[in-house]
Every structure is written in structure tokens, then in C-alpha cells.
Amino acid sequence: MAKPLHTTNCFNTFIRVAEDCPARSGEAPQLRGGNPTVATLQYQMLAEAPYQYTSDDVVFATSAPGRALAAKATKKERSLAREAFFSRGQACMRASPLGKRFGWGVHADAQGRIAIYAVDSKRYQALAGDAEITQVRAMRSKRG
Numbered sequence: 001m002a003k004p005l006h007t008t009n010c011f012n013t014f015i016r017v018a019e020d021c022p023a024r025s026g027e028a029p030q031l032r033g034g035n036p037t038v039a040t041l042q043y044q045m046l047a048e049a050p051y052q053y054t055s056d057d058v059v060f061a062t063s064a065p066g067r068a069l070a071a072k073a074t075k076k077e078r079s080l081a082r083e084a085f086f087s088r089g090q091a092c093m094r095a096s097p098l099g100k101r102f103g104w105g106v107h108a109d110a111q112g113r114i115a116i117y118a119v120d121s122k123r124y125q126a127l128a129g130d131a132e133i134t135q136v137r138a139m140r141s142k143r144g
Helices: 038-048 055-061 064-068 075-085 122-128
Strands: 013-016 104-108 113-118 134-137
Touching: 013 122, 038 055, 038 113, 055 064, 064 075, 104 122, 113 122
Parallel strands: 013 134
Antiparallel strands: 013 104, 104 113
């Protein structure tokens, strides 16, 4: 019997920045020690291709197992690695540093594809005020 696969995808949802997010505008995450962080990888994927990827696509591609796949990995290898990764529950985009630290809201459309919007943008404000979509907050950085 196959293990059930978990998903981080959500639909018609807007993830607003965390209540304790220090950013007052959308900030591009910087490299750390010359190396990309999860935040920089997620930002690059979503800023360059809004509504092209699902949350699962972004979470897997920016995870250690996703980054460990060589560019020459076959579709079968990628599929097996992704299946193994999602055989256990994973943190969703609510836990992303984009919404916790860098001031980016994440909108998931009806097909589950996502895009980011700066907290100080008109589009962010419109999405945050839209009663037709589910409103959630990114996870807080600190307890309390």
C-alpha cells in the first residue's frame, strides 16, 4: 500500500505577513556568506514567475532534497525524490521567511499557483481586504 502524500498547497488563500514581521515594505532577501538561503531561493522563484508554481513546487525546490538533485536528474528521479519528501508533512508557505521576516504576502489562486506581494503595495492591500478569499497570517517568529 502506498503512503499517502501530504501537500502544502492551498487555494484562494492570502497569507498576510506575520504580526511580528519587522519589514514595513517588501525586502529582497540577501545571500548569506555568498550562498543562497531558503528565502532568497523562494523569492527568486516567485518574483521571476508569479502564478507559475504551486506551494509544493516552491517548498520542494528550495528544500535540501530538492536542491541536492543534479540538473541532469531524470523526471523519474525527481518524481521519486518529491514523493519521498511529501510522504511526511512539510512546513507550508506560512512558515516561509518571506512572510515572517521580509514583508511579502503570498497569494494562492484557484489552481493553487502562488505569487508574492510586498506589504506596502496596493495589490497586497486589495488582497488583504478581499472577503472572497481565505485570509491567514504567516507564522510569528516569536512565541507570545
